[in-house]
Amino acid sequence: MSWPSAEPVPPGDLCRVEGLSRTFRTAAHEVPALRDVSFAIPRSARVGIMGPSGSGKSTLLGILGCLDRPSSGRYVLEGRDVAGLSDDALSDIRAETVGFVFQSFNLIAELDVLESICLPLEYRGFSRVEAVARARDAAARVGLGDRLDHRPWQLSGGEQQRVAIARAVAGRPRLLLADEPTGNLDSATSREIIDLLLELNRDGVALVVVTHNEEMTPMFQQILRIRDGRLVL
Amino acid sequence: MGVSFSRLALRPALRLALRQIRAHRLRSALSALGVLLGVGSVTMVVAVGEGTRREIRARFAALGTDTVIVTQRPLSREEGGIGRRLHVKGLAHRDALDLPLLCEEVRDVAPEVEVETALAEGRWRGGLRVLGTTPAGLRIRGVAVVEGRPFSEREAEAGDRVALVSETLWRKLGGAPVGGSPPVLRLSQSLLEVIGVFRAPGSLPEEAPGASSGGPEVVIPLRAAAGLGAPVDDVRGIFLTRLLVKLRSDDDDLRAAARVEEVLLRAHRGVRDFVVVSPVRLLREKEGTSRSLRQMLALTGGIALLVGAIGILNVMLASVSERRREVGIHRALGARRRQVVLLFLSEAVLLALLGGVLGLAAGAALSVAAAHVAGYPAVVSPLGVALGFATSFGVGVAAGLYPAIQASWMEPMDAMRT
Numbered sequence: 001m002s003w004p005s006a007e008p009v010p011p012g013d014l015c016r017v018e019g020l021s022r023t024f025r026t027a028a029h030e031v032p033a034l035r036d037v038s039f040a041i042p043r044s045a046r047v048g049i050m051g052p053s054g055s056g057k058s059t060l061l062g063i064l065g066c067l068d069r070p071s072s073g074r075y076v077l078e079g080r081d082v083a084g085l086s087d088d089a090l091s092d093i094r095a096e097t098v099g100f101v102f103q104s105f106n107l108i109a110e111l112d113v114l115e116s117i118c119l120p121l122e123y124r125g126f127s128r129v130e131a132v133a134r135a136r137d138a139a140a141r142v143g144l145g146d147r148l149d150h151r152p153w154q155l156s157g158g159e160q161q162r163v164a165i166a167r168a169v170a171g172r173p174r175l176l177l178a179d180e181p182t183g184n185l186d187s188a189t190s191r192e193i194i195d196l197l198l199e200l201n202r203d204g205v206a207l208v209v210v211t212h213n214e215e216m217t218p219m220f221q222q223i224l225r226i227r228d229g230r231l232v233l
Numbered sequence: 234m235g236v237s238f239s240r241l242a243l244r245p246a247l248r249l250a251l252r253q254i255r256a257h258r259l260r261s262a263l264s265a266l267g268v269l270l271g272v273g274s275v276t277m278v279v280a281v282g283e284g285t286r287r288e289i290r291a292r293f294a295a296l297g298t299d300t301v302i303v304t305q306r307p308l309s310r311e312e313g314g315i316g317r318r319l320h321v322k323g324l325a326h327r328d329a330l331d332l333p334l335l336c337e338e339v340r341d342v343a344p345e346v347e348v349e350t351a352l353a354e355g356r357w358r359g360g361l362r363v364l365g366t367t368p369a370g371l372r373i374r375g376v377a378v379v380e381g382r383p384f385s386e387r388e389a390e391a392g393d394r395v396a397l398v399s400e401t402l403w404r405k406l407g408g409a410p411v412g413g414s415p416p417v418l419r420l421s422q423s424l425l426e427v428i429g430v431f432r433a434p435g436s437l438p439e440e441a442p443g444a445s446s447g448g449p450e451v452v453i454p455l456r457a458a459a460g461l462g463a464p465v466d467d468v469r470g471i472f473l474t475r476l477l478v479k480l481r482s483d484d485d486d487l488r489a490a491a492r493v494e495e496v497l498l499r500a501h502r503g504v505r506d507f508v509v510v511s512p513v514r515l516l517r518e519k520e521g522t523s524r525s526l527r528q529m530l531a532l533t534g535g536i537a538l539l540v541g542a543i544g545i546l547n548v549m550l551a552s553v554s555e556r557r558r559e560v561g562i563h564r565a566l567g568a569r570r571r572q573v574v575l576l577f578l579s580e581a582v583l584l585a586l587l588g589g590v591l592g593l594a595a596g597a598a599l600s601v602a603a604a605h606v607a608g609y610p611a612v613v614s615p616l617g618v619a620l621g622f623a624t625s626f627g628v629g630v631a632a633g634l635y636p637a638i639q640a641s642w643m644e645p646m647d648a649m650r651t
Contacts, residue, residue: 059646067565067645088569092240095567106562106649110252115245120566122242167566 013040014174014206015064020073022059022229033059035229036073041208043174046201046219049210051226057210058179060226064208065098065177066090078174095124099168099205101197103180105160107152107167113139114148117167124171138170139163142196158189162196169200176200178209182216194219241575250580253552254587261584264548267541268588268628269595272621274534276596277603278527279617284600284610285523289516296373296477301490302510303328303476303497312504321504326455326470328500329367332478336496338489343370343477347449348461353419361402361420364449365458365471373477376452381429384454392456396425402450403430418451423460425453487513538628541588545632549581553640560640561648573641574634581633582626589625593618
């Protein structure tokens with residue numbers, strides 16, 4: 001099934017990180033989570049972020065997804081410096097440009113499959129009819145077209161992650177961020193999820209995956225290894 | 234920064250709020266209890282107030298609420314002495330003629346005199362209630378002539394002995410009194426020519442002092458009443474039982490009544506030998522009787538609403554801290570801050586509305602019961618229902634706003650980590 005992107009993909013880098021640092025301030029002291037990180041992600045790229053726990057991987061993913069802002073340095077996404085944007089503008093970027101997939105799926109227990117996938121589309125301002133149509137497409141795409149009225153507790157882990165992926169890509173983002181997407185899944189199911197992510201990547205979405213799983217390394221075009229908040233080569 | 238609502242998605246917010254409430258049934262029910270009691274009490278307060286108002290309005294219905302009634306007031310011996318010395322002898326025709334000229338709030342005045350008399354012949358004998366009035370008075374009283382014609386201005390001026398007879402009396406007399414045409418009514422003192430039959434006008438509010446039980450059976454020109462024994466003053470004309478004063482508007486009948494009172498008091502040289510009754514005055518009096526009940530209800534209602542608001546606030550604070558992670562998810566999916574506000578605010582408002590609807594039902598049921606058992610006039614009006622809804626909506630917003638704003642200001646990353 002072919003699933004073309006909504007807009008033609010312009011050439012060049014999707015996003016660029018320059019001298020980025022992120023420091024968390026507690027009452028007692030400052031904890032640097034990222035220090036002077038620089039890299040670029042081309043459009044439709046496959047990028048892995050690897051490193052030990054607490055190295056700053058998730059913090060970096062949060063900044064790439066505009067859930068968080070750099071303490072210093074620049075993060076330029078599709079030509080816009082994120083630092084200068086309002087909270088609403090960042091929310092809109094998350095709704096339109098970015099999709100998130102998490103280790104623990106992060107589905108909302110009160111919503112069934114179709115409603116879950118509709119949610120970001122409704123936040124983006126799609127009409128109910130349009131949102132439902134797109135959500136049905138996305139559900140079919142991840143192989144859950146016949147499970148639309150199921151709640152998360154009625155689904156297996158793999159199915160829940162598929163819902164999360166459908167929810168992330170239903171709005172056709174340019175950047176799909178996955179934080180340990182297979183961390184809670186058995187190896188067979190992990191393989192299916194990875195295949196699904198690769199398939200979506202072939203349709204044009206840039207894929208950035210935080211992972212511990214060394215088996216995933218062959219799929220990446222570029223791997224960012226992080227240790228103590230710094231990029232190691 | 235301009236506020237834009239274009240991206241606010243109400244539907245998912247309401248959907249999630251409803252499911253949250255359903256998922257925590259007991260907690261939700263308990264938190265809505267305060268609003269239930271509060272709105273219930275408020276509903277009853279409004280119902281009793283509205284009932285009293287309707288009752289007054291119904292009593293004035295025949296006359297209209299733009300009417301003020303002035304009646305004779307018996308004087309104490311002391312006052313009577315002063316009155317005699319000042320040559321003040323009570324309400325008279327003169328007052329009716331002067332009032333519209335002296336008082337700009339007054340549109341029209343009906344002077345009325347009631348005389349008890351008796352039929353002089355026929356099979357049916359007994360007391361007869363005769364009302365003397367003017368053509369304007371016929372209109373103000375709502376005397377509807379269904380057969381024949383009302384008496385004219387000229388007949389009234391001349392004091393012609395013409396009479397309108399009530400349908401009931403007309404039937405009792407067998408359709409046509411003895412004497413053939415023109416039909417004649419033989420009273421103990423005089424003969425009256427019957428020119429019309431009227432349908433009984435609405436009775437006066439019973440609170441109006443001097444209102445006889447039952448409406449008039451015969452209506453005659455005011456001046457003709459002198460011939461039936463109504464006392465007459467050489468200067469001020471026939472003494473009246475009452476004045477029906479029609480106001481230009483019923484916007485402020487309290488002020489108009491005060492003005493009428495002032496003008497009459499001056500005309501009567503300060504002797505208060507009359508009483509002015511207005512719809513609002515009557516309402517104030519009646520409201521006095523149910524005031525303590527309503528005050529108590531309003532007080533308990535207010536306290537219950539406060540407690541209800543705190544209950545909802547409490548539940549919402551718990552909900553926000555339980556759902557930190559969910560807030561993070563919504564934010565990650567592109568929800569703006571105000572979308573998160575809407576998410577929690579709609580839950581608080583739905584909780585309050587739930588309590589409000591149940592409170593309205595309970596309050597309405599109790600109002601009706603109170604009306605039946607205790608005789609309180611209670612009416613559940615659209616106004617009362619609207620007020621109940623508005624109150625519970627307001628409580629929901631007031632209780633939900635702080636937790637909702639708190640949720641919206643969570644840092645998405647922090648929220649996700651929990």
